[in-house]
Amino acid sequence: MFDRLVGNARAKGVLRRMLAQRRVPGALLFAGEESVGKFRFAVELAKALNCLTPQGVEACDRCSACARVPNFQPPPASDDKERGRHIAWSGHQDVGLLRLERSFITVEQAREVERESNFRPREGRARVFIIDPAERMNANAANALLKTLEDFAPTSHLILVTSRPASLLPTIRSRCQTVRFSPLAAEEIEKYLVATKRRAGEDARLVARLARGRLGEALELELDAYRERRALMFGVLEALAASPSDTARLLRATEELTDAKRKDGYESYLDALTALVRDAWLLSADPRAEIVNEDIRERLARLSVHVTNARAARWLSRVEELRAQLAVNVNRRAATDALFLSMAAA
Ligand SMILES: [Zn+2]
Structure with a gap:
């Protein structure tokens, strides 16, 4: 459920509407500062798209699909090109993640996403590939991805996550629907810290104010x-x-x-x-x-x-x-x- 995520009420509204109208775009760009929840929202959307017993249009957080989607495994250490070795698959067979392997996201990684996004879902209703940090795609990878965006299976979705949208090729940006994320209010962070029993009282208040709108920073402080x-x-x-x-x-x-x-x-x-x-x-x-x-x-x-x-x-x-x-x-x-x-x- 999006309510379990902190802040960004507007992004929640946008995503709920897309789900309700069954119009989740093939390519989404989640843009906003570091540590404000973009990746968690991407995972939540992947859950909503594959939940076995959705609550309205949202993920139930109880079924086996919801439990497995957030559970990404490192890519297999094999050189078998047929099986692929770049996508970190989640516990769910239709949800995968591309992370940095070296300093850039490479063309081999992008091609594997391209190949996989041609398939129909294996067990759920939608294939979802999250690319994070998307601004680190090199030019070849970005071009390979552009091809992907053009002839996607309608059941496949790409979520590009970036804190530097301006660093993406304009041709990529223009093909994605952008969802913007903002820094969180100190009160939102404080409430979350208290509700999850991570901090209490004046400590929660202080940490929330030192975190500069970034939940990630609050958790690590x-x-x-x-x-x-x-x-x-x-x-x-x-x-x-x-x-x-x-x-x-x-x-x-x-x-x-x-x-x-x-x-x-x-x-x-x-x-x-x-x-x-x-x-x-x-x-x-x-x-x-x-x-x-x-x-x-x-x-x-x-x-x-x-x-x-x-x-x-x-x-x-x-x-x-x-x-x-x-x-x-x-x-x-x-x-x-x-x-x-x-x-x-x-
Ligand atoms: Zn569920």
């Missing part, structure tokens, strides 16, 4: 690590907000931040600092503002008194300047010292 980073950066914000700014404390923070054990997470520390500055800035304008770090609202509110509009704006742009420098090879220690001192002077 390591909250303890975030809180550790945030504690260090809260100290930085306190030192900045003191008048005059506490430069000795800022330089100590640089030492901690550029310590070898934190080498890999450096940019996530900057993320934490940015979120804190934004929150304090919002609170300085409106004590009831919606903020990310809701669980430390009171501490942020006390600080926000010292965070003026102009200062917060300058702080954020200094951090962005440092981010740009990170792309080239910079000495982090020197750059962080310079960052904090220039923020203190801002």
Whole structure:
């Protein structure tokens, strides 16, 4: 059932209408940012098309077809070209998936989909092939696929999943019906985390707000690590907000931040600092503002008194300047010292 998926009410409406009118196109393009549920929706559509006891037009989530469709197996490691070896078939004989084998989706992979989509369904009502990430098809694969799109069996469907629709050949895009996916609302993610018992209370709230609309990010986020980073950066914000700014404390923070054990997470520390500055800035304008770090609202509110509009704006742009420098090879220690001192002077 589409209701079990989080967010994207409009995409749900579009897909339900296609199913109700029995007009699911031969080629669909699921486009939207990373981690907003495109792949799950593709699987759900494949289930709806093959469910043995559909509820209305949707999958029942109980029959054996519904249970097997989401269960993709790695392609067989055989060189037998007749049997094919590129499609990751699901537990259902009519639903398959093309993933990256190397850096691109190759013409051999596309040809196998082309061949398979000529067949009638083996056990269900529709053959569904999901290609994810579709923007990684090389030109030959895309051309092989174009042929497929033209003479498809009416019971075969191709779902191209992409976070970069602009990277697809225009000829492919124009032959597909596009379904757009949006980032999820923080409330939608929070509700899901609570309902599935993954997080509760203020943890659920914080994770949902840190996830930037991406369910995948919410599920993978390591909250303890975030809180550790945030504690260090809260100290930085306190030192900045003191008048005059506490430069000795800022330089100590640089030492901690550029310590070898934190080498890999450096940019996530900057993320934490940015979120804190934004929150304090919002609170300085409106004590009831919606903020990310809701669980430390009171501490942020006390600080926000010292965070003026102009200062917060300058702080954020200094951090962005440092981010740009990170792309080239910079000495982090020197750059962080310079960052904090220039923020203190801002
Ligand atoms: Zn079912």
